[in-house]
Amino acid sequence: MADQERKQTRRTESESDAEVIEEIDTAVGEELTERIDDLLDEIDSVLEENAEEFVKNYVQKGGE
Amino acid sequence: MAIHKVLGTETEYGITIRNQAEFNPVLGSSMVINSYAGGRARIQWSFEEETPGRDARGFGFEGAGPADLDSGLVNVVLTNGARLYVDHAHPEYSTPECYDPLEATLYDKAGEVVLARAAAAAQALLGDDERMMIHKNNSDGKGNSYGTHENYLLARELPFNDIVRHFTTFLVTRQVYTGSGKLGAENGRQQTEFQLSQRADFFEEEVGLETTLKRPIINTRDEPHGDASKYRRLHVIIGDANMSETQTFLKLGTAALMLSALEDGALPEALALADPVNSVWGVSHDLTLRRSLELADGRTATPIELQWQYHEWAHKYAQVADLDPVFERVLGEWERILTDLETDPLSAADRLDWVAKYRLLLDYRERDGLAWDDPKAKMLALQYHDVDPARGLYYKLARAGRIARLFDDEQVSAAVNEPPTRTRAYFRGECVSRYATELVAANWDSLVFDVGEEALKRVPMMEPLRGGRELVSDLLDRSESAADLVRALGGDDG
Numbered sequence: 428m429a430d431q432e433r434k435q436t437r438r439t440e441s442e443s444d445a446e447v448i449e450e451i452d453t454a455v456g457e458e459l460t461e462r463i464d465d466l467l468d469e470i471d472s473v474l475e476e477n478a479e480e481f482v483k484n485y486v487q488k489g490g491e
Numbered sequence: 492m493a494i495h496k497v498l499g500t501e502t503e504y505g506i507t508i509r510n511q512a513e514f515n516p517v518l519g520s521s522m523v524i525n526s527y528a529g530g531r532a533r534i535q536w537s538f539e540e541e542t543p544g545r546d547a548r549g550f551g552f553e554g555a556g557p558a559d560l561d562s563g564l565v566n567v568v569l570t571n572g573a574r575l576y577v578d579h580a581h582p583e584y585s586t587p588e589c590y591d592p593l594e595a596t597l598y599d600k601a602g603e604v605v606l607a608r609a610a611a612a613a614q615a616l617l618g619d620d621e622r623m624m625i626h627k628n629n630s631d632g633k634g635n636s637y638g639t640h641e642n643y644l645l646a647r648e649l650p651f652n653d654i655v656r657h658f659t660t661f662l663v664t665r666q667v668y669t670g671s672g673k674l675g676a677e678n679g680r681q682q683t684e685f686q687l688s689q690r691a692d693f694f695e696e697e698v699g700l701e702t703t704l705k706r707p708i709i710n711t712r713d714e715p716h717g718d719a720s721k722y723r724r725l726h727v728i729i730g731d732a733n734m735s736e737t738q739t740f741l742k743l744g745t746a747a748l749m750l751s752a753l754e755d756g757a758l759p760e761a762l763a764l765a766d767p768v769n770s771v772w773g774v775s776h777d778l779t780l781r782r783s784l785e786l787a788d789g790r791t792a793t794p795i796e797l798q799w800q801y802h803e804w805a806h807k808y809a810q811v812a813d814l815d816p817v818f819e820r821v822l823g824e825w826e827r828i829l830t831d832l833e834t835d836p837l838s839a840a841d842r843l844d845w846v847a848k849y850r851l852l853l854d855y856r857e858r859d860g861l862a863w864d865d866p867k868a869k870m871l872a873l874q875y876h877d878v879d880p881a882r883g884l885y886y887k888l889a890r891a892g893r894i895a896r897l898f899d900d901e902q903v904s905a906a907v908n909e910p911p912t913r914t915r916a917y918f919r920g921e922c923v924s925r926y927a928t929e930l931v932a933a934n935w936d937s938l939v940f941d942v943g944e945e946a947l948k949r950v951p952m953m954e955p956l957r958g959g960r961e962l963v964s965d966l967l968d969r970s971e972s973a974a975d976l977v978r979a980l981g982g983d984d985g
Contacts, residue, residue: 473874483866490637
């Protein structure tokens with residue numbers, strides 16, 4: 428019984444959430460793209476310079 | 492009842508010195524380990540008991556010889572009970588013996604911190620424009636591979652052929668959640684843009700003793716580092732080095748659970764593949780995860796379907812077996828990862844290295860049109876594994892919240908110095924901390940002390956679960972010196 432009540436509450440909440448999400452959907456998408464852009468910019472700032480030369484010279488001896 | 496699955500990992504790290512024209516990886520690795528050990532106790536590893544040429548199938552010694560070709564190289568034991576050494580041309584870190592898969596994951600992560608600190612210390616010896624760089628990866632993209640091995644304690648009475656029959660297909664199909672991701676293909680395998688595993692292209696045999704050439708899916712090295720009449724140590728060489736904590740936990744947890752089930756006879760059927768060796772790279776090259784594999788009996792199934800079968804058997808087994816509660820967590824993570832990989836593989840980017848790396852490359856493709864074979868893509872894929880916390884891209888993604896953590900940085904730092912408390916690694920690590928000047932050598936199953944008498948004193952530790960805190964902490968507290976300790980133990984003359 429208690430379980431059933433909880434499920435119902437959850438469903439009601441998610442229904443109202445869905446409406447809100449629909450309204451701001453584009454804003455969320457833009458924010459996500461911006462966040463990924465920021466992360467990629469940050470990664471670019473620490474990425475090894477002269478990648479081409481570095482990966483060409485990266486040779487390891489086999490092991491184990 | 493299956494024996495307790497004491498376990499651990501060993502990882503050979505990639506090493507290079509930027510802007511050093513005559514870079515020598517053996518010297519570079521020695522420099523890294525000496526720099527780390529320099530400020531700490533330098534206890535030598537002893538090889539007396541090691542026999543890597545012994546074959547578990549019981550037919551003698553292939554390539555027997557000196558216990559270890561590198562025994563003259565730098566080789567130290569740390570206060571956390573781990574071993575840090577030069578293996579071939581790589582710095583290698585072996586975790587201490589751990590009590591469960593979660594603890595083994597923590598000590599595997601502690602290894603990254605050890606190597607990062609060691610590289611930073613070695614930096615002081617380099618020229619201004621040179622930089623020591625260490626990567627926790629398994630391939631240079633040019634046909635050279637180096638290993639990440641897992642070790643599991645098994646009962647000696649388990650017939651080795653049972654391991655081969657039951658475990659091979661499990662190891663081949665687990666790649667969907669154990670791979671660290673790689674651009675391109677190597678070792679003559681069919682070209683591909685991106686694949687799940689760093690190591691898959693290098694496996695060429697089903698069973699064998701080799702680890703450097705013709706690598707086998709099941710490795711037969713029989714070196715138990717314990718009482719050989721009771722134990723085996725299964726040496727699994729087919730895994731990738733993982734950065735993701737969840738992934739290492741899954742890799743170790745599922746294997747330990749499967750091996751326990753196997754020991755207890757809880758795997759009803761051996762699912763044999765028609766062509767195990769070609770299935771290794773076949774699974775790794777299939778990013779859809781939907782291509783079916785052919786079984787020896789003519790049936791077909793996808794890697795995920797086969798993993799679901801193993802999950803079902805393991806789940807049933809866990810209902811009746813008296814297992815550590817950590818295995819409930821293993822089963823839960825296992826179920827979640829298979830569900831997510833089946834629905835949308837990209838949804839596992841917060842838990843799996845191959846997915847996190849792939850998604851990062853997709854983000855760059857979308858933003859910059861970055862091609863798969865662009866040197867920048869190769870750089871991104873390599874730098875994902877850099878152990879420098881400021882430069883390593885795994886750490887960047889984890890700090891940005893894109894990858895889930897199981898531990899915080901304080902827990903990992905503590906594991907760099909302190910040993911696990913429920914295995915003999917506790918005794919080893921504590922002896923390194925407390926009796927550094929008298930401890931002259933250590934290995935997995937013994938310690939050797941010089942207590943100022945004519946003969947060295949050797950303390951054997953043949954039981955991996957004996958020597959934990961509960962058993963020995965009083966004894967250690969009572970022993971001010973190693974001489975006191977040896978006297979209390981009644982140790983043998985060396």
